[in-house]
Amino acid sequence: MTQPKQMHFCGFLVAGPVVHSHAIWRNPAHETPFLSLAHYAGIARTLERGVFDFVFFADRLAIADRYGDSHEMGLRLGDQDATRMDPLPILGAMAAVTSRLGLGATRSTTYDAPFNVAREFATLDHISGGRAAWNVVTSMNDGEALNFGDVPHLSHDERYDRADEFMEVAFKLWDSWDDDALVLDRAAGVYADPSKVHYVNHRGKWFQSRGPLNIPHSPQGRPVVIQAGSSGRGKAFAARWTEVIFALQPNMTRMAAFTKDVRAALEAAGRAPDAAKVMMAVMPFVGATRAEAEAKRDLHDSLIDPRVGLSTLAAHANADFGALPLDAAVNEIADTGSQGNLAALRSIAGDGSMTIAEAGRIYGRGVMCPRLVGTAEDIADELIAIVDSGAADGFVVSPAFLPDTFDDFVDKVVPLLQARGRAAAAYGEGTLRDRLGLAGGRE
Ligand SMILES: Cc1cc2nc3c(=O)[nH]c(=O)nc-3n(C[C@H](O)[C@H](O)[C@H](O)COP(=O)(O)O)c2cc1C
Numbered sequence: 001m002t003q004p005k006q007m008h009f010c011g012f013l014v015a016g017p018v019v020h021s022h023a024i025w026r027n028p029a030h031e032t033p034f035l036s037l038a039h040y041a042g043i044a045r046t047l048e049r050g051v052f053d054f055v056f057f058a059d060r061l062a063i064a065d066r067y068g069d070s071h072e073m074g075l076r077l078g079d080q081d082a083t084r085m086d087p088l089p090i091l092g093a094m095a096a097v098t099s100r101l102g103l104g105a106t107r108s109t110t111y112d113a114p115f116n117v118a119r120e121f122a123t124l125d126h127i128s129g130g131r132a133a134w135n136v137v138t139s140m141n142d143g144e145a146l147n148f149g150d151v152p153h154l155s156h157d158e159r160y161d162r163a164d165e166f167m168e169v170a171f172k173l174w175d176s177w178d179d180d181a182l183v184l185d186r187a188a189g190v191y192a193d194p195s196k197v198h199y200v201n202h203r204g205k206w207f208q209s210r211g212p213l214n215i216p217h218s219p220q221g222r223p224v225v226i227q228a229g230s231s232g233r234g235k236a237f238a239a240r241w242t243e244v245i246f247a248l249q250p251n252m253t254r255m256a257a258f259t260k261d262v263r264a265a266l267e268a269a270g271r272a273p274d275a276a277k278v279m280m281a282v283m284p285f286v287g288a289t290r291a292e293a294e295a296k297r298d299l300h301d302s303l304i305d306p307r308v309g310l311s312t313l314a315a316h317a318n319a320d321f322g323a324l325p326l327d328a329a330v331n332e333i334a335d336t337g338s339q340g341n342l343a344a345l346r347s348i349a350g351d352g353s354m355t356i357a358e359a360g361r362i363y364g365r366g367v368m369c370p371r372l373v374g375t376a377e378d379i380a381d382e383l384i385a386i387v388d389s390g391a392a393d394g395f396v397v398s399p400a401f402l403p404d405t406f407d408d409f410v411d412k413v414v415p416l417l418q419a420r421g422r423a424a425a426a427y428g429e430g431t432l433r434d435r436l437g438l439a440g441g442r443e
Pocket of ligand 1: 057058059060106135136137138139140156227228229230231232233234235246247248281396
């Protein structure tokens, strides 16, 4: 008999007041100390208790000021970009309070240098014993461009072209130390074998880097590579480089279609169709009864001002539709930024009669993240149904409140999945890549 498929889990975070849900910092039950180390350390411990594969920080590099051409709304109401601390130092601290949990962070290929990124993740991989993961983003809006002096922002496809070369350079740097280059022969006084450390001498269209990296080969060799672009070009990039693909699709139909496309793109790129794990974002509301879960969701939603969602949506779409009335149709929004997100929003809008205010509410509630509302049994059943339909290998759990959502999920949903053999009951041996069952992991 074939074993039922176990699902993978990632805890989704932003190092700031909100995640997909813009209500997080307004939790009426308690404060959310999102600027404190204790907050992140506690979440890391909870996720490790729930045998999550990894924690992950989304990141962007500018406050949002596209909506109404001003930062007024985003800062006043606390949108997704109102505060984002740098996730890498926080992951270093999380590494110290956990021993198995994977540690993922976002770095941009448009506004960083391959040498810096290669170095940061090699460091994290060493100090965590092989738990590092990198979410590769190309960055999406002019605000980010302005912080780095590059205006206008590169076009959508150019950003991915640059990202391809960025990956080539980063991979060369991670490979610049052979596995056995570090000798550490204390008696003979030999630190490393210089013949096993290689200059990379990369000269390309976007980057020059001589190398080698100044850090020995790390336990995983390179971080697990994550990506979340959902446009055609984004998926082609993912098919070439990525080991974990994040997706945010509002319903089962779109999840299934997305994953089918990804599998085809992987094959077209010469990889096995299941060479990358597809992880779908979900936002669970767990209650002792369905009514209790619905009450939690309704309380959460009551904290959303549609304009906070519009501020984030304007940043994602890289479009200022502040002049459009709130009752205008959502299809009037033009996009130049995140094509995938806009396409998903239009698909929810269906006939186009959704208003901009409603889009703002949906965005503020969770950036279109599908919500699973019910008892722990209901939610476990839904997750199993998604995995069994082939629409996902696992889930990016996006919190509605912190740490409440992770506490509920880990204490109530995970044990049910473990009892049914659908979630790992304990961490396996090896690195994060090994535990995710990715090719390139150790046998
Ligand atoms: C679950 C998820 C997480 C994401 N995290 C980030 C992020 O941290 N930073 C960022 O700039 N973009 C993030 N994105 C956006 C994508 O990386 C991508 O840049 C965006 O979808 C635009 O690419 P596309 O046009 O190929 O869809 C995320 C998308 C998804 C679905």
